[in-house]
Amino acid sequence: MKITAALLREKNGPFSIEEVEIDEPREDEILVKIMGSGLCHTDLFISYILPFAPFVVGHEGAGIVEKVGAKVKKVKPGDKVVLSFRTCGTCVFCLSGQPAYCLNFPRFNSTGRRPDGSTTMKNADGPVYGNFFGQSSFASYALTIEQNTIKVPDDVPLEILGPFGCSVQTGAGAVINTFAAKAGSSIAVFGVGAVGLSGIMAAKIVGCTTIIAVDVFDNRLALAKELGATHTINSKEADPVKTIREITGLGVDYALDCTGVPAVAKQAVESTHIKGTTGIVGLAHGKPLELDYASVQCGRTVKGVMEGDAVPDLFIPKMVELYKQGKLPFDKFIKKYALKDINQAVDDVHHGTTIKPILIP
Incomplete structure (x- = not known):
């Protein structure tokens, strides 16, 4: 044909x-x-x-x-x-x-x-x-x-x-499935394209009370605020790690890197508190991710995330229903x-x- x-x-x-x-x-x-x-x-x-x-x-x-x-x-x-x-x-x-x-x-x-x-x-x-x-x-x-x-x-x-x-499933799934983020928890999302914005919406759905969006485009940050972010940081204008610590005191419970930029992924890890978890979803094949040994040894978790840890036959219908309800x-x-x-x-x-x-x- x-x-x-x-x-x-x-x-x-x-x-x-x-x-x-x-x-x-x-x-x-x-x-x-x-x-x-x-x-x-x-x-x-x-x-x-x-x-x-x-x-x-x-x-x-x-x-x-x-x-x-x-x-x-x-x-x-x-x-x-x-x-x-x-x-x-x-x-x-x-x-x-x-x-x-x-x-x-x-x-x-x-x-x-x-x-x-x-x-x-x-x-x-x-x-x-x-x-x-x-x-x-x-x-x-x-x-x-x-x-x-x-x-x-x-x-x-x-x-x-x-x-x-793919992209909505990946961002929402990272928050809902990989992190199993709890109500009242805090999260920073680095890179608020389609995957990151899906993570922002999912964080709001599960009840995160501090949702921080980090990006270099003001239009994306404004949309992140509309979709559920409680705080936004333009990383060209402010140090995101320092600012996140100022907002939270200790650092966030969860960080999600959606950029595929190793330097940004490192910032995501360092923005969490000492028992925090960072999910890496950005594509950066062949590039090393360099982390300070002590910052991970102290109790932080760094996880690669594929497809939001989803089983599509189960997860996609749930997301469609959330969309129909106006929540996604x-x-x-x-x-x-x-x-x-x-x-x-x-x-x-x-x-x-x-x-x-x-x-x-």
């Missing part, structure tokens, strides 16, 4: 809107008509390294089931769905309810191919790599499987729900773009004028 997709052809290069051919769904696959897909920093990170080309990324898709393979029982044509990450389902971490730490995560999400080595798309020149996070949703259609396809209610605006599959108004930081305008969306993200683009095929 012919579809439209945004292809990456060179490192740091622009996306190219092209026609490709997608396979018919195999017996365990689902063909989803994409109604909207979030643009995430993970997609941009792949564009910097581009392990193979041409490559279709996108991993925050939402759409309508078009066709299903013979063995698919979970969804049927016409169902509205959100797409999330894919895992093997059989390793020790998958079986213990921690799928984000799947031992085979790269094989199922970032090789550009199905686990058997085949590609899901092609063009006149040969294979087009995809299957990114089991979907590759920067396209008019995507192939998924039951495991990473989550049915959502009919009474929600489907085209904007894609970020629930993530739509306040999204902006819609036509898929053909993806390069403008990327540029707006880099300049901080858009927090979460939603690409509409």
Whole structure:
């Protein structure tokens, strides 16, 4: 079947809107008509390294089931769905309810191919790599499987729900699942893009009473205040560690680094009190995180967080319900773009004028 997709052809290069051919769904696959897909920093990170080309990324898709393979029982044509990450389902971490730490995560999400080595798309020149996070949703259609396809209610605006599959799930899950933050506790969120703002909203939901947003963009800090932050710090104007200690006395119970900048992650750790916990969700592959030995030895905890420690089939429906109740108004930081305008969306993200683009095929 012919579809439209945004292809990456060179490192740091622009996306190219092209026609490709997608396979018919195999017996365990689902063909989803994409109604909207979030643009995430993970997609941009792949564009910097581009392990193979041409490559279709996108991993925050939402759409309508078009066709299903013979063995698919979970969804049927016409169902509205959100797409999330894919895992093997059989390793020790998958079986213990921690799928984000799947031992085979790269094989199922970032090789550009199905686990058997085949590609899901092609063009006149040969294979087009995809299957990114089991979907590759920067396209008019995507192939998924039951495991990473989550049915959502009919009474929600489907085209904007894609970020629930990654960025919203990651930020909210870090607070709710990883930290299990308690009512009355304190938290500092470093970097209030889509992931950080989701953490801010989750902190308000669970009852944190001191919620501190740290960023370099005043527009993001203002939005963080609107969504639940009790304090904001522009780190270009004030030392965040010093200011957080002035606000809290001892430091915060929890800190969440969403920047992928090692120096900022270090500030996040140092902003907690001596028994505090820091979650690291930002991407900074290949860069060392240098911490003062004594600052960790005294009792602090530093944890890497993948996908908000969520089980998507359980967590995404809960987030959708919170959104319906007005408690998770993530739509306040999204902006819609036509898929053909993806390069403008990327540029707006880099300049901080858009927090979460939603690409509409």
